[in-house]
Amino acid sequence: MKMKLHRTAAARNAFAFGLTFLVGSAFLLGSTFLVTTRVLDHEANAVLAAEMEGLLEDYRLGGSAAIASSLALRMDGWGRSGALYLLADRGFRRIAGNLARWPFDGRPVDRWPGFSVTASENGGERPHPVRALVRELPDGNLVLVATDLQERRVLARRFGAAMAWSVVLVTGLAAIAGIALSRMVAERVAGVASACDSILAGDQSQRLPVLGTRDEFDSLAGAVNGVLARLQERTLLLRTTLDSIAHDLRAPLHRLRVRLEDLAAQPDQHGQAAGALERSLRDVDVLHRTLSTLLEIARAESGEGRAEFGVVDLTALARDVVDLFEPVARDQGASLTVAGGDPIRVRGDRQLLAQLLSNLVENALRHGSRRGRIEVSASERDGRVELGVRDDGPGIAQCDRERAMQPFVRLSTAAAGTGSGLGLSLVAAVARLHGATIELGDNQPGLRVAVLFAPAGVEAGSRPAGAPALDTADA
Amino acid sequence: MHILLIEDDTDAGAFLAKGLREAGFSVEHVTDGREALFRVTEGRYDAIVTDRMLPHLDGLEILKFLRQRGSSTPVLVMSALGSVDERVRGLREGGDDYLVKPFAFSEFMARVEALLRRSHVQDFRSVLRVRDLEMDLLRRRVTRAGRDIELTRREFDLLEYLMRHPGQVATRSMLLEAVWDLHFDPQTNLIDVHISRLRQAVDRNFDRPLIRTVRGSGYTICDEDEAA
Numbered sequence: 133m134k135m136k137l138h139r140t141a142a143a144r145n146a147f148a149f150g151l152t153f154l155v156g157s158a159f160l161l162g163s164t165f166l167v168t169t170r171v172l173d174h175e176a177n178a179v180l181a182a183e184m185e186g187l188l189e190d191y192r193l194g195g196s197a198a199i200a201s202s203l204a205l206r207m208d209g210w211g212r213s214g215a216l217y218l219l220a221d222r223g224f225r226r227i228a229g230n231l232a233r234w235p236f237d238g239r240p241v242d243r244w245p246g247f248s249v250t251a252s253e254n255g256g257e258r259p260h261p262v263r264a265l266v267r268e269l270p271d272g273n274l275v276l277v278a279t280d281l282q283e284r285r286v287l288a289r290r291f292g293a294a295m296a297w298s299v300v301l302v303t304g305l306a307a308i309a310g311i312a313l314s315r316m317v318a319e320r321v322a323g324v325a326s327a328c329d330s331i332l333a334g335d336q337s338q339r340l341p342v343l344g345t346r347d348e349f350d351s352l353a354g355a356v357n358g359v360l361a362r363l364q365e366r367t368l369l370l371r372t373t374l375d376s377i378a379h380d381l382r383a384p385l386h387r388l389r390v391r392l393e394d395l396a397a398q399p400d401q402h403g404q405a406a407g408a409l410e411r412s413l414r415d416v417d418v419l420h421r422t423l424s425t426l427l428e429i430a431r432a433e434s435g436e437g438r439a440e441f442g443v444v445d446l447t448a449l450a451r452d453v454v455d456l457f458e459p460v461a462r463d464q465g466a467s468l469t470v471a472g473g474d475p476i477r478v479r480g481d482r483q484l485l486a487q488l489l490s491n492l493v494e495n496a497l498r499h500g501s502r503r504g505r506i507e508v509s510a511s512e513r514d515g516r517v518e519l520g521v522r523d524d525g526p527g528i529a530q531c532d533r534e535r536a537m538q539p540f541v542r543l544s545t546a547a548a549g550t551g552s553g554l555g556l557s558l559v560a561a562v563a564r565l566h567g568a569t570i571e572l573g574d575n576q577p578g579l580r581v582a583v584l585f586a587p588a589g590v591e592a593g594s595r596p597a598g599a600p601a602l603d604t605a606d607a
Numbered sequence: 608m609h610i611l612l613i614e615d616d617t618d619a620g621a622f623l624a625k626g627l628r629e630a631g632f633s634v635e636h637v638t639d640g641r642e643a644l645f646r647v648t649e650g651r652y653d654a655i656v657t658d659r660m661l662p663h664l665d666g667l668e669i670l671k672f673l674r675q676r677g678s679s680t681p682v683l684v685m686s687a688l689g690s691v692d693e694r695v696r697g698l699r700e701g702g703d704d705y706l707v708k709p710f711a712f713s714e715f716m717a718r719v720e721a722l723l724r725r726s727h728v729q730d731f732r733s734v735l736r737v738r739d740l741e742m743d744l745l746r747r748r749v750t751r752a753g754r755d756i757e758l759t760r761r762e763f764d765l766l767e768y769l770m771r772h773p774g775q776v777a778t779r780s781m782l783l784e785a786v787w788d789l790h791f792d793p794q795t796n797l798i799d800v801h802i803s804r805l806r807q808a809v810d811r812n813f814d815r816p817l818i819r820t821v822r823g824s825g826y827t828i829c830d831e832d833e834a835a
Contacts, residue, residue, distance in 0.1 A: 375688055378687050378688055378689060378690075379660055379687040379688065381687075382687035382689070382707075382708045382709060383616060383619075383687050383708065385708070385709045386616070386619055386687070386708035386709035386710075387616065387618050387619050388709070389709040389710075389711070390618060390619045390622040390623075390709070390712075391618070391622075393622070393711065393712050394622050394625075413711075416709060417709075420709055421792060424689055424707070424792075427689065427690065428690065428691075431690050436692070437690070437691065437692050440691075440692050440695060452787055452788075452789075455759075455760075455761050456761075456783075456787055456789070456793070456797055456801075457797065459797075459800040459801055459803075459804050460797055460800050463800060481691060482788075483691045483789065483790050483791060484691060486789050486791070487791050490789075490791075490793050494793065
């Protein structure tokens with residue numbers, strides 16, 4: 133049994149697994165990224181604040197002139213460190229610093245106003261974002277300290293990219309792990325399923341695979357195998373019991389029949405004795421038939437015989453059974469016909485299915501209306517095969533339908549004294565052996581019996597026709 | 608005709624042996640599996656009838672042993688094990704027929720006779736004849752005294768079986784097996800009704816009926832010798 137990967141629980145779990153990893157790692161790395169960029173921002177601000185503090189200290193010592201000379205020093209010492217300075221008068225005109233002119237329109241409102249400068253970089257000119265801090269000096273001049281944010285931005289971008297790749301990588305790995313895991317799980321489950329299939333098909337010696345990995349699957353398989361071994365033992369016991377019953381009852385029945393026949397063959401018979409012998413022989417045959425039916429029911433219920441299943445064409449079988457019963461039906465004035473013509477194949481035992489169908493037809497002939505119409509049909513719809521027998525007799529009341537399937541039950545509508553009361557039980561047992569269910573319904577009027585085969589029991593139409601379930605005895 | 612009967616049930620075995628002898632066969636009756644194996648190795652028999660559950664071994668073992676030695680002596684397996692798959696096993700191991708106990712002696716006799724008369728040569732005849740009844744197998748046409756007889760497919764099959772075995776008794780279950788390939792016993796006398804229809808077609812307009820009922824056994828079609 134091959135399952136589609138995306139339908140397995142394992143694959144769904146793997147998907148959920150991957151999704152959880154995606155969300156989790158995105159959240160984790162995203163927040164790390166945010167925190168990191170904020171730290172970088174804070175660091176920039178702290179640098180600006182410290183620079184400003186130094187310049188204000190200079191001012192306190194020597195006024196704007198001290199600042200101007202300090203700026204010259206700083207610009208020299210720091211070189212291209214990305215630090216920008218400007219000392220401007222109240223008209224925003226440059227007094228000192230490495231900025232050519234006042235970058236804002238008047239006094240900036242923000243505490244950390246931003247602007248951009250054009251910097252030469254790798255031989256080209258590029259605008260760099262800059263963050264500034266502006267203070268007004270007591271003499272009315274303005275001092276501006278700014279720092280180039282470009283490097284931090286680049287750093288943050290690289291960091292962000294690395295984070296995004298990490299998320300992708302983690303999710304990808306989780307998905308791959310998930311798929312591998314689900315493959316493994318699906319494979320093991322498929323192994324179990326195929327073992328179960330062959331067990332259901334009748335191979336009771338089949339066991340679930342144990343790989344020696346000592347995982348949950350192994351312990352599950354071990355436990356199930358224990359149950360299977362027990363079941364096989366039971367079946368064997370049941371089989372030997374049935375064989376013993378068959379032997380222990382049939383052998384004396386055989387001797388009884390032999391003696392009765394021997395007596396009946398003696399020439400010195402009184403008429404009365406001869407009649408009694410004749411009736412006794414008939415009773416032996418009735419006993420034999422009932423016993424055989426019971427044994428057949430028991431054997432079918434035990435699930436044995438599935439190993440011998442072959443391909444049976446239900447349409448051909450319906451035709452065989454119908455033409456066997458047709459003359460009897462005609463003598464009763466009833467019509468017995470087959471509907472449908474295409475071969476419909478199931479896995480099964482032809483003899484048992486023939487017996488099932490014969491019992492249903494016999495029932496219909498016995499309980500259907502006089503001069504009634506009986507129709508046998510084999511049909512297939514949506515992969516489900518139905519073997520049906522319909523009559524137009526009195527039918528079986530809804531409340532009696534379940535009881536009708538039980539052994540030895542004769543419904544009050546049944547003609548008194550006919551039938552063993554085992555017919556439908558055998559039908560039910562044979563159906564169960566074939567994984568089929570029986571449905572008793574209303575044919576309006578009459579009884580509709582449907583034997584519904586599960587799709588698993590239906591044979592795909594690819595096999596060559598005419599392969600009977602059993603070897604036929606050459607006659 | 609020499610028959611080996613392997614049956615541990617002395618009562619039943621004695622009855623079968625007596626019946627076979629009355630029918631003119633010479634019978635060796637053994638009750639033990641090992642003894643049976645020995646006889647099978649030493650003796651020459653026209654047919655062997657064996658039970659399945661014997662002391663020391665299954666009758667099928669004897670059958671298997673016989674077939675491994677390349678013997679094609681016809682074997683009838685009798686058994687109290689009557690399920691469908693047991694029957695299949697019996698035939699698979701090389702049995703020629705399988706009879707479930709209890710059975711009527713007439714059924715047993717008819718099957719033994721059928722085994723003894725079974726030809727190992729393929730029957731290639733395309734026309735079967737019993738007195739003035741003629742069956743053309745290729746054209747699926749039946750005539751009696753030159754007159755066409757209309758038969759359904761199953762009536763044709765039934766008649767073919769009878770005509771292939773003229774003078775032999777065919778029991779109801781033998782006909783059911785041969786014509787319908789069904790190995791169970793329907794409760795209704797289905798075969799009787801089929802035969803009566805066949806008779807309508809074959810015998811109605813003629814003075815001498817060909818299909819005869821053998822009381823308590825089954826049916827036969829008369830050949831030349833029995834007609835007298």
